[in-house]
Amino acid sequence: MELSQAQARVDGWVREHGGYWDRFHILARLSEELGEVAGALQREQGLRPRQSSADLGEEVGDLLFTLIAFANANGLALDACLGKVLEKIEIRDGEAWKAKER
Numbered sequence: 001m002e003l004s005q006a007q008a009r010v011d012g013w014v015r016e017h018g019g020y021w022d023r024f025h026i027l028a029r030l031s032e033e034l035g036e037v038a039g040a041l042q043r044e045q046g047l048r049p050r051q052s053s054a055d056l057g058e059e060v061g062d063l064l065f066t067l068i069a070f071a072n073a074n075g076l077a078l079d080a081c082l083g084k085v086l087e088k089i090e091i092r093d094g095e096a097w098k099a100k101e102r
């Protein structure tokens with residue numbers, strides 16, 4: 001699935017379920033979902049005393065869904081955002097990272 005398709009699909013879901021929250025509310029939710037990814041990874045690695053059935057992939061999916069909703073609410077095209085960062089890391093920063101390889 002292309003990022004633009006994912007954005008359209010999330011947009012459809014959000015609009016059918018009450019519309020977009022305030023952008024800062026979505027940002028807060030994004031932070032919450034990132035914390036849940038950290039918790040799932042800790043459980044997967046046995047770093048949490050309480051056992052539970054956290055699913056890292058599911059939590060990453062929650063984070064991605066929320067990031068897409070955040071992009072939509074801010075009028076951002078994720079294909080363009082990702083294209084820019086890939087160009088930056090592949091071209092501008094490529095040599096810098098190579099120099100740090102051991």
Ligand SMILES: [Mg+2]
Nearest residue numbers: 033036059062
């Ligand atoms: Mg979650």
